[in-house]
Amino acid sequence: MNAWGLLAAAIAAELVATASLKASAGFSRLLPSVMVVLGYGVSFWLLGLTVKKLEISTVYAIWSGAGTALMAVIGWWLFKESLTPLKLASIALIVAGVVGLNLSGGGHA
Structure with a gap:
């Protein structure tokens, strides 16, 4: 898998x-708690592979x-959290x- 896919x-x-x-x-x-640990573990492992190929400042x-932007939308969709005009602008x-x-050209390391 290429760096952007990772x-x-x-x-x-x-x-x-x-x-x-x-x-x-x-x-x-239990199950959601296990998903937290596994999800973050997999995410950091994949980040580690990604920063071998791309600049860490860009990757992070x-x-x-x-993650922040998408989680705001997921919070609105799954958990019925508010999505105000200020949140959308942010x-x-x-x-x-x-x-x-x-x-800015923050591609390959």
Whole structure:
């Protein structure tokens, strides 16, 4: 798998882990708690593989920014959390920042 595919998989694993964190109810439910540990473990392993091929500043910004933006949408969709105009504007700023980092040439290490 190429570096960008690894990064996408790392983001997906982090999203599963974070959504499971909410579902674990403070680690009082077994299956979601296991998903938290596995999801974050897989995500960090994939990040480790990704930073062998791409600059860590770009990788971390994309991983954390995309994860934050997507988790806000997932929180709204799955957990009925609010998605206010200010949250939407903030998500747009995160996406703009990630795009800016990619356009800055933050590719291969």
